[in-house]
Amino acid sequence: MNPILMAIILVTAIGLIGAVILVAASIFMYVPVDERVEQITAVLPGANCGACGCAGCADYAKNVVENGAPVNKCVPGGAAVAAKVAAVMGVEAGASVPQKAVVACSGTCGKTSKKYEFEGIKTCQSVKGLYGGDGACTFGCLGYGDCTRACPFDAIHVVDGVAKVDREKCVGCGACAAACPNHIISIIPEPVKNPKRPRPVVLCQNKNKGADTRKACTAGCIGCMKCAKACKLGAITVENFLAHIDQEKCVGCYLCVKECPMQVIHIPANEA
Amino acid sequence: MIKQLAVIFFTMILVDNYVLSKFLGICPFLGVSKKLDSAVGMSLAVVFVMVMATAATWPIQTFLLDPNGMGYLQTIVFILIIAILVQLLENFLKKFIPALYRSLGVYLPLITTNCTILGVTILNIDNEYNFIESIVCAAGAGLGFLVAMVLFSGVRRRVEQARPPECFKGLPITLVAAAMTSLSFMGFGGIVDAIFG
Structure with a gap:
């Protein structure tokens, strides 16, 4: 068989097999991610200042959703962000004092x-x-x-x-x-x-x-x-x-x- | 047999250190070594992926490429395999070992295209190691990377405290420090043979 053709077939085959394995893996090993985490991360200022006590904005969003952290902990965002986070979570914002x-x-x-x-x-x-x-x-x-x-x-x-x-x-x-x-x-x-x-x-x-x-x-x-x-x-x-x-x-x-x-x-x- | 494996293992860590002697994986070496904890996280991910990649690529080279006379496809096939493997590994860890997934964090996808991983897999073939030797070599190379990263993150902390001349500030002084660290590893030349030989 033509060696060039052979090489193309081999690499394509490996690629295809890999693709099939990866698609299968992403279906079988799908981890449900709470979409609220991403929504909250989007409304947070993204300064990653750590004033809330978490490692960063994404970490705080995760804490709010998974561990029920207070929604008004974002100091830079203040009341405006607290209200948005509260809206995502469907709870009252509570007072956020600047x-x-x-x-x-x-x-x-x-x-x-x-x-x-x-x-x-x-x-x-x-x-x-x-x-x-x-x-x-x-x-x-x-x-x-x-x-x-x-x-x-x-x-x-x-x-x-x-x-x-x-x-x-x-x-x-x-x-x-x-x-x-x-x-x-x-x-x-x-x-x-x-x-x-x-x-x-x-x-x-x-x-x-x-x-x-x-x-x-x-x-x-x-x-x-x-x-x-x-x-x-x-x-x-x-x-x-x-x-x-x-x-x-x-x-x-x-x-x-x-x-x-x-x-x-x-x-x-x-x-x- | 055990002695030979030990020689390979320690040679990879000290004498043929991938970062400091073979100059592979310089990008993470300079990029991620600012802080000790991220340096360790990155290195552990490298150890893990190196061993897995070697375990996957060695059989492919030996049983698929070599018998068909297609050894020249080694580089492209290995890159493909490593990329697939890292993706798969990420999915797997996310699902079954979330603690490890979290601690490796962003470093896992980062090393998909790391040249040390490809370097280890190809050099294992070039050195004509058998499967066990390849795995031990990969583990040693990964630990060597860890040693280099940890040492260099300490060196960088000292460099940050110092006040180099204006033109040396930032990357230049870091490169000089990397060169000195690399030089110091030349002192290990022959030490493994002396111990085990």
């Missing part, structure tokens, strides 16, 4: 100083390992942008030595909060009850005594208790020379903002 990251440090370049020149790898993590950072205040923003690199939405940047959140872009996924070695970034829910009076936040993490704080930074909380006394609702507590505002109790009267001698209590929502 959240934003807040950097609790006001120590910009003019207000605090460096205690040494750092010449190592330019990350917060590594500078933190050397005497708690190169800033005079060891609690504040290190300014080497670990949060910027962690942010999947390009929403946080180091401006004037302190990380600043772009509240338009921020979705509150918490990637920056996890990356910050000083743990000064917190994820704070947007005020839903009274959106016109957003809650103030103490933008300082310095737990040293007032005099030491003042030496390190001119924009630090010195624990003078003025805000705690001014607050009529008892929403402010001072612990370790650092004021903390309970976001649940606060109604946004801004008495503390006026009272603070260091001007360290800010209203992040108004500063965007």
Whole structure:
């Protein structure tokens, strides 16, 4: 027989046999995939940020369908996506509170100083390992942008030595909060009850005594208790020379903002 | 017999390492070695498919192609067989061993066209190994791939920490690091013969 013909027949035969086997296999070994998983994956933002606690958007969709995970866990998508996911699943969406990251440090370049020149790898993590950072205040923003690199939405940047959140872009996924070695970034829910009076936040993490704080930074909380006394609702507590505002109790009267001698209590929502 | 198999097995891992000595499968070696867990996942999929592909292609070469004088069709037939096999394997794992399917994940279809798999199957024929020797050789080659991937993912972590000159950043420094890792494996030359011989 003609060898060329023989070769063509052989390869065709192998291909055909393989095709038959594969078709048979896909019929006999068919695994039913819940089509809702694909529908949910389609409505999710696809950022794979992990704010929901799953490995990615597809994983979250699978969790919703198979393990009954809550439909409103997608932080970047917010209420709109929660409603779409709920529609696919045929359940009520539940409230989805938008959240934003807040950097609790006001120590910009003019207000605090460096205690040494750092010449190592330019990350917060590594500078933190050397005497708690190169800033005079060891609690504040290190300014080497670990949060910027962690942010999947390009929403946080180091401006004037302190990380600043772009509240338009921020979705509150918490990637920056996890990356910050000083743990000064917190994820704070947007005020839903009274959106016109957003809650103030103490933008300082310095737990040293007032005099030491003042030496390190001119924009630090010195624990003078003025805000705690001014607050009529008892929403402010001072612990370790650092004021903390309970976001649940606060109604946004801004008495503390006026009272603070260091001007360290800010209203992040108004500063965007 | 056992001794000969052991020689083949360890030679494939250390001396004739497919990635570092024969320079096959460089694409996944550079592409998937950034993280240790994905490197291990990919390597396990390679071990698995290498053994299966050898088990499928050796009989075809020996009983179908060689008797009919069509050894020249080896490459195309092997590619076909490996592609079919991987697809079949994927279906099979999805249905019967979902845990393994999930852990291998996307790496299984990725290695359909991996040249190390084809390389192992063809070199087994070229070396005139019998069936058992071919299987052992394939397993050794797969484990060699695993060793190379795991070692190199460690090397890459160190490279990422370092600050190379601007022009070396990214792929160039990775290639230099790969070359050094490969050089270090030259030190294994003759070690297997010395142990077993």
